[in-house]
Amino acid sequence: GQSLEQPSEVTAVEGAIVQINCTYQTSGFYGLSWYQQHDGGAPTFLSYNGLDGLEETGRFSSFLSRSDSYGYLLLQELQMKDSASYFCAVRDRGQGGKLIFGQGTELSVKP
Amino acid sequence: ETGVTQTPRHLVMGMTNKKSLKCEQHLGHNAMYWYKQSAKKPLELMFVYNFKEQTENNSVPSRFSPECPNSSHLFLHLHTLQPEDSALYLCASSQEVNSPLHFGNGTRLTVT
Numbered sequence: 001g002q003s004l005e006q007p008s009e010v011t012a013v014e015g016a017i018v019q020i021n022c023t024y025q026t027s028g029f030y031g032l033s034w035y036q037q038h039d040g041g042a043p044t045f046l047s048y049n050g051l052d053g054l055e056e057t058g059r060f061s062s063f064l065s066r067s068d069s070y071g072y073l074l075l076q077e078l079q080m081k082d083s084a085s086y087f088c089a090v091r092d093r094g095q096g097g098k099l100i101f102g103q104g105t106e107l108s109v110k111p
Numbered sequence: 112e113t114g115v116t117q118t119p120r121h122l123v124m125g126m127t128n129k130k131s132l133k134c135e136q137h138l139g140h141n142a143m144y145w146y147k148q149s150a151k152k153p154l155e156l157m158f159v160y161n162f163k164e165q166t167e168n169n170s171v172p173s174r175f176s177p178e179c180p181n182s183s184h185l186f187l188h189l190h191t192l193q194p195e196d197s198a199l200y201l202c203a204s205s206q207e208v209n210s211p212l213h214f215g216n217g218t219r220l221t222v223t
Contacts, residue, residue, distance in 0.1 A: 004153075030209065033211065035212075040216075041216060042115070042201070042214040042215055042216045042217065043154070043201070043212075043214045044214070045211040045212060045213070048211060087153075087154070091209065098156055098159065098167060098169075099156065099212065100153075100156075101153040101154040102153055103151070103152065103153045104153070
């Protein structure tokens with residue numbers, strides 16, 4: 001089977017750096033994605049890691065270690081608008097490559 | 112504007128009603144999806160359509176019936192639902208099945 005684990009809640013202050021971890025178990029692995037969802041809104045795609053290493057997109061970076069079945073999303077220079085839920089998701093080769101989501105991490109950014 | 116439009120935004124229906132959710136994507140994508148999002152649970156994949164053909168039915172009860180008349184439109188027909196079916200139903204599209212998903216804002220469904 002497959003499973004993803006990420007913390008349910010994280011709190012940080014404006015201007016800080018926060019890391020949201022994700023560990024996964026799959027029967028085959030295509031890649032790790034991250035999505036952001038503001039309350040009442042649509043999930044939006046943030047990043048994708050197919051290979052080991054760090055991918056940077058502005059204030060957000062995502063990291064993958066396939067040998068450790070682990071990845072993280074790093075958010076720098078936090079802003080109030082970054083308060084949202086963040087989901088990691090993996091494509092499971094054993095399930096036809098369909099996208100499996102974690103339960104989400106609710107990030108609260110305080111002034 | 113997300114490129115994926117869902118209607119209605121909110122729906123309240125009784126257990127004996129029949130209703131339909133509509134999704135339209137303006138992105139020229141080939142794959143479309145229905146996901147269910149319940150409180151405190153991961154997004155659950157329900158159905159996948161690739162080039163209008165259903166390629167995935169994730170053990171969804173028959174009271175949910177998808178329809179994909181063309182690659183831009185996706186429907187979810189609902190009948191004799193249960194209160195536990197109350198959730199946010201999200202439609203998504205992607206260029207190909209392995210591409211990043213673009214989600215709509217969802218339909219908040221309440222079954223009374």
